[in-house]
Amino acid sequence: MLDRQKECIAMLLAGGQGSRLLVLTEKTAKPAVPFGGKYRIIDFPLSNCVNSGIDTVGILTQYQPLELNDYIGNGQPWGLNRNFGGAHILPPYAQSKKMEWYKGTANAIYQNLSFVENYNPKHVIILSGDHIYKMDYKKMLKYHIKNNAECTIAVRDVPMAEASRFGIMNTNEDGSIYQFEEKPANPKSNHASMGVYIFKWEILRKYLIEDEADTTSDNDFGKNIIPALLRDGRRLFAYTFDGYWKDVGTISSLWEANMDILDGQFNLKDKNFKIFARNYAQPSSYISASSDIKHSFVAEGCTVKGKVKHSVVSTGCVIEEDVEISDSVIMPGAVIKKGAVIKYAIIGEGVTVEENCKIGDNPEYFDKDSWGIAVIGKGETVEKNTIIRPNEVI
């Protein structure tokens, strides 16, 4: 095995609970949350890997892993069913002397040192399963190698006014990082970390082992590993990514990201950089004469008989007559019955909305603090004539 070596393998942190996504992640890990009509969040980092020539991905799961395990399967939908490499689900496991949950992002990788060593990689890219973006990691790896960096951190330039909400990388002119500030009150620059890191494996390995030995550490990349590398004067570089990127960690950002694909902010259609997803053998959609679909995405397996405006209707949904849907995200398999009116809402997977319900409303009728996206959690049934107010979560 030792003579076989991978240039770069990926470790995808998919264990997060995503508690800010409320009911949407009550029964599902955040990376398995549906997005864009037929995808799940994890399709984006996985497809990025495949489109970047990375064929080995360790997927670290912990919270509600069943659905995610099932979804990933043998990795075939992404072309990650490989003889040497491919997709591997890595849950925490019992070792001879101890058994523990992943304590932090760094500890999750530490507990899987032997997985990484199987592939004897030169570099390891650390990814997270809660961002929507298309990125060619190959370019970043090239930059990393050219700089002979020990760690390269992907950053994107955010408006200076917002910089205090992010982890900010302060860089020299050559792109090397001299300082990392987590949510600085007075930011010196606007290079926000995307949570995508490439490490030389030998360096990461050394720091993970040292970090594990430090009982006071939170075992976290941002809080511990990166600061430790900086402290030791290691070669850290920032790689600027200027494409679309969105952290979909909250209801409003998840909704916005769905709207961004409608409004052309984020283009999913690219023959040379496809986003792959598991497919569920649904027939083509039937669109009736009573339908009225404007400025919307409708995936396969749907029956649409009502009005849909500026919305995303996912795989296998039924939209009956006299339904009005606008500015909303309807997740896979939802059934919306006659007369329902849905505005500014996220309807979870497999939800049934009975007749004449009203869910959500336009922001202009409400004051700013009381308004928000209405959310119906996975598998719920909304009884006839129910009114669900904006910001309400069922």
Added chain:
Amino acid sequence: MMTGIIFSNIYDTALGVLSANRTVASLPFGGRYRFIDFTLSNMVNSGVRNIGVITKYNYQSLMDHLGSCQEWDLNNKNDSLYIIPPFASGRSEVYRGKLEALHTSINFLKSQKSQYVLLSDTITICNIDYREVLEEHIKSGADVTLIATKPANYTDDHVVVVEADSDNKATKITLNYPASEKALVGMGMFIMDREILIKEVEEAVADGFFHFEKDFVQKKFNLGTLNINIYEFEDVVLRNKDISTYFKNNLSLLDEKVRKGLFKKNSPIYTKVRDEIPSYYGENSVVNECVIADGCKIEGFVENSIIFRDVKIAEGVQIINSVIMQGTKIAKDAYIENAILDKNVTITEGIRLIGASDNPVIIKKGETV
């Protein structure tokens, strides 16, 4: 259990230009499928997991479509799909009929362990559970079970017309003849004993016969040496015997009854995954009574039509009663009525294409109008 045999090229000529460069089995249907998807999915859903696909020519598109067969879950150690090219056995020529076609696959048939064989062509589209048919076949004790259905009409010729008694035993078989009120028509699907099939095929071909229905089924039946059980299938059956029925059958998917008969939750129809994005409906799109696949961009007016994957319909376009296949692009203000646009056709601005409902205009694969 059963081994499946699929004839991919039988009836190639009936579908004219549409099958000029592809096997009938790989003819696109219903927005995202090929004919063979139905045949294969029915077999797989019925537990028929060793399948031979007999080919003759033009099978490149078919092989491309089937790939590793993982979409049908046939890439396992014990379950497999075998593509059987025309010269698979030593002394055969390119076959003339199903008997000769079976002869090219004789080694495959001999290598199987199942007791029964299921034979099917691909022009008949339905969602059928063959387990039930096999059960009936075994119960009947007949040599062959012929799967049949009520005729779509009583005027056209049908390939196989059968009459049966109250025990479903065939009493009369005619070929290429209109059906009478009490008759059923064959669906091109047969179940029989594997060993018997091998023996019959070897004998018939040695005697210079090649036509399965005429030289085996009808002949032996008339001689009184073949017991035939008729299984009547009562759900939706779409038989694509020529371009006009193919066109009509595609559009029949707009009927809810037909969709329900073909697409069932517990027996899904699988096809090749293409990883298209969901379809986008623009600010001015109007879509009335359509079946629409993934990856389309629709800005114009579409009515009573079947739109395959990755079709672009620009603003001001009107499409009525048409079948638009994968990757076709239709530029501004074009008017299309009663037409079949094959894959990757380009229709330029303002073009008008008008066919008749029983004789649609056909634009060949890759052409620009």
